[in-house]
Amino acid sequence: MSRKKIIFPLLILVSLLSNAYSTSILAQDSTRYLSLNEAITNSLQNNQSVQLAEMDEKIAGARYKQTEAIYLPQIALSYTAMSTNNPLNAFGFKLQQKSISGSDFNPDLLNHPSGTPDFSTKIDVLQPIVNLDIWYQKKAAATQTEMYQLQTTRTREFISFEVQKAYLQLAFSYDLVSVLEEALQTTKAVNKFTSDHFEQGLIQRSDVLNTEVQIKTVETNLSKARSNIKNASDYLSLLMHLPTGIIYSINKNEVTIKGAQKMEIADTRADFLAMQKAIMASDFLIESNKKSYLPRLNAFGSYQLNDSRMLGFGSNAYLAGVQLSWDIFKGNRTKNTIATQTLERNKLNEQLSQQKDQNQLALNKALRDLNDSNFEILQQEKAVEQANEAFRILQNRYQQGLANTTDLLMAATQSSQQKLAKAQAIFNSNITKAYIQFLTTSNTK
Numbered sequence: 001m002s003r004k005k006i007i008f009p010l011l012i013l014v015s016l017l018s019n020a021y022s023t024s025i026l027a028q029d030s031t032r033y034l035s036l037n038e039a040i041t042n043s044l045q046n047n048q049s050v051q052l053a054e055m056d057e058k059i060a061g062a063r064y065k066q067t068e069a070i071y072l073p074q075i076a077l078s079y080t081a082m083s084t085n086n087p088l089n090a091f092g093f094k095l096q097q098k099s100i101s102g103s104d105f106n107p108d109l110l111n112h113p114s115g116t117p118d119f120s121t122k123i124d125v126l127q128p129i130v131n132l133d134i135w136y137q138k139k140a141a142a143t144q145t146e147m148y149q150l151q152t153t154r155t156r157e158f159i160s161f162e163v164q165k166a167y168l169q170l171a172f173s174y175d176l177v178s179v180l181e182e183a184l185q186t187t188k189a190v191n192k193f194t195s196d197h198f199e200q201g202l203i204q205r206s207d208v209l210n211t212e213v214q215i216k217t218v219e220t221n222l223s224k225a226r227s228n229i230k231n232a233s234d235y236l237s238l239l240m241h242l243p244t245g246i247i248y249s250i251n252k253n254e255v256t257i258k259g260a261q262k263m264e265i266a267d268t269r270a271d272f273l274a275m276q277k278a279i280m281a282s283d284f285l286i287e288s289n290k291k292s293y294l295p296r297l298n299a300f301g302s303y304q305l306n307d308s309r310m311l312g313f314g315s316n317a318y319l320a321g322v323q324l325s326w327d328i329f330k331g332n333r334t335k336n337t338i339a340t341q342t343l344e345r346n347k348l349n350e351q352l353s354q355q356k357d358q359n360q361l362a363l364n365k366a367l368r369d370l371n372d373s374n375f376e377i378l379q380q381e382k383a384v385e386q387a388n389e390a391f392r393i394l395q396n397r398y399q400q401g402l403a404n405t406t407d408l409l410m411a412a413t414q415s416s417q418q419k420l421a422k423a424q425a426i427f428n429s430n431i432t433k434a435y436i437q438f439l440t441t442s443n444t445k
Helices: 003-018 036-046 048-070 087-096 107-111 132-199 205-239 270-291 333-399 405-440
Strands: 030-033 074-084 116-130 246-249 296-307 315-325
Touching (some): 036 048, 036 205, 048 132, 074 087, 087 107, 087 116, 087 296, 132 205, 132 270, 132 333, 132 405, 205 246, 270 333, 333 405
Parallel strands (some): 030 246
Antiparallel strands (some): 116 296
């Protein structure tokens, strides 16, 4: 068997981690311990995706507060200075100032007034009474606020799942380093034994060269595996919104993920509830447009002070009333708006149904993957024992001159492959458990 056939399977397994993350490797890195709970807590507090979701929630809350205008009065204060020689306006100014005298009815003065000033202070008040369309808009805004709150909850759940995946990836990287370090020690021991026997003239130089090639291959793969630790650590730092360049050590006891308590998709999952809130908000907006066909009732009033002098308040007057207004026809704009919103609401219903079906499909697959991973773990445990025993037997035969170097190196590679396959199966099982938890979680608030 050629050296390529011995080395190639191990290269394939090592490359499984090389695509996990693509961040750059720093020349010098600090190291500190990181627990899984700490990683999740820091990410939920500092992750930028969570912060953006919370900002959307605050924006929705601010928009909801804007709808308080349907209950509160609108008050405007103005101060106006004017001057005119227009006959009508000049006479009106004097009437507002309550300064009309008999001489003001002189036809010459009425037709040719001099410049007449007026300084007016005015307060306008508008009090909404019955505006059903705006009331439903307020309910839609309140529902949208709840929708964003649920979206924030689901974002937190997703970030928690991402942290678990990154932490498991880091643990797998450490397992890979451990396997390759053991393989390197074994290969170096074979190389030393082979070199000693070559110097004694008992074996050929090609055997020594084979072991040296194997050492370089394992060292290369080990370097890549150590880089994967840095990559996984950088991704955890990104999730926690911390500077990169820190290598995290872990506790192996925290690597195992507990299985989900429920194995079904819950209708109360946060993202499903958020979609339902979006549908409810659409219903309220549709109802708002329907209510816009009804009359609106509003009260209004004003209080005005007029004087011929600046900052003078010589006369006062008020105006108050109630207005009933009714938009009878808007060129079918309201009708078409309702039709559009109804279609959008129906689309949301279909999207919700599709999302539930897709997640159920994903859950079914994840459950099958979990069974496969658990079975593979049992198989690999036996395979590791058998590979180790095969290597031990070949090593004894090699030392007695009954086996060649190629067979021994192939047995060593097989032993490393089975250990790595076992670590991969455990990694897959934990990732699948975390994914099932993410799929089956429910909103208990």
